[in-house]
Amino acid sequence: MRPRGGFGPGPVWAQRVRQLEHRARTQEERIIVLETENAALHLKLAAYQGWAGRGVNEILQLYSSHGQQQKFQRSSVVIYLHEAMKSLKQDVKSLRSFALELSKDFQRQYKACLYQVLTAVQGIQLQNEAMQMFQMKAFDLEQSLQEVTERYEREKQKRRALHNSLVELRGNIRVHCRIRPSLPFDHAAGHTISQDRHRNSLENVAYAIDDETVLVKCSRPGHAPINKTFQFERVYSATESQDTVFADVAPLLTSLLDGYNVCIMAYGQTGSGKTYTMLGPQLEENLAFVSEDESELGIIPRATQELFRLISEKPPGSYWVEVSVVEVYNNEVFDLLAKDSCGKASGIRRDVVTTREGKSDVPLLTYETVANASEFLHLVIKGLQLRVRHPTLVHAHSSRSHLVVTLTITTIVSGDNFGTSWEDEQINQRLNKEVSCTYPQKRDSKSTSSSRASSPTQLEAAEKPKQVKTRLQLVDLAGSECVGMSGVTGAALRETSCINRSLSALADVLGAIAEQRSHVPYRNSKLTHLLQDSVGGDAKLLVMLCISPSQKYLTESMQSLGFGTRARQVQRGQIKKRNLPLLSKTK
Structure with a gap:
């Protein structure tokens, strides 16, 4: 295994080895050149020796032919040739000595380089062993970290389960908070907002620190910024999907079939994502649900699908489901499933009364029996087509009424x-x-x-045989509004006033329950009177706070977070359970 950079002198040794190898190759090339020159000199010596022999023969011939008169000249040539041969032999001897010395020097340098290479290789092996040990330790630490993380997640789930059990025992209202992502209309400057203020409003100030904490950066001109945190049972960041939101809602549907009343309520300012969370995206032409992408469906269609799935696992004929759809508009309750004399669906005004048992009731309210989720969604779409909507500067399709969809589940059981x-x-x-x-x-x-x-x-x-009724209320509240920001006038201004008064009445009811006052002002608003059994009664209540992350809506977001904090402090006593059989055992 090659050592990684940053661990020991591995790269330095590698460079040193490369230098020594380069020097060794250079010496080898030099030796080859010298050996070539030595061979050439041997060839020249052989040639000179041959030439000298021929010269001697010629001298002898000349001596024999010319006699004594050329003896002196021949002797001079022989002496010259002898001296030349002697000089060449001396050069060859010197060359051999130099080559031998060069070979010995090469052997010494080669041995030294080889020793350095072996030392470097041993060092690299030691570094590799150390690296492997470090990798094993790192792997062990990663395994330990993963185990600790998994244990932390398990402990967190246990803590959350224990906390939810404590919430149920105390009867507290469960509050979740969802921060929607930034949307294009957040960047549109209204006519009452200056350009400088508009630029500041583009900044996001609300964040999800973790899955239970919201951080809000509050700043005012001339004051140092202040960070405020809010704790809730669950916090969803802007990137979390509809699937994640519904995963925390689904257990309440099991509680519904176990005999508990359940209410899920979306609260927040206009344009904060309440209707998207509760219903999902809608087609503006007919308000039909987008069925192509079921991952975008909201709590209401998902809850119905899950409810009928759970019912399908029960004995046939042991349950039936009835649906009612009402809206509270301008402090009046309207039945959106009621039909006129011609059989056409039209919102008919209804009254809210209190029964002898102290429960709220809507006489003459229309209930439709449904056998599956498709029939339910069809009825909800019919009711939504009658829901009042008007555009504002904050939201182009602002809901001007509170929507309450109620599913009543009747369980037929025998006495035994x-x-x-x-x-x-x-x-x-x-x-x-x-x-x-x-x-x-x-x-x-x-x-x-x-x-x-x-x-x-x-x-x-x-x-x-006996009948036990449990109720699931799904509430999409109208959004609170700042009149100056929404820019409404005329009839829309009256709508805004009624919406804000009803939401204020809801906050007053929660405050009275939290302070354990003897009188709770349910009748101050038709909304609180209609939701009396859920807010102050024996239902498991989940409030889904929806807020915008933008600085532009900081005031409204702080108001919503304050509402959620007060709702979370409400203790209503242990939630009551309707007596139901263990039908799964009789299946």
């Missing part, structure tokens, strides 16, 4: 499968004692169980 609460169990035990006194039996286990099973009270209960 009917679940009992703790109080009912105590009554049954007392009744069994009275029956056992009136109808004495033997005191063995079989006779005791037989007497309990065959007591007249229980036989009568077993023969008579």
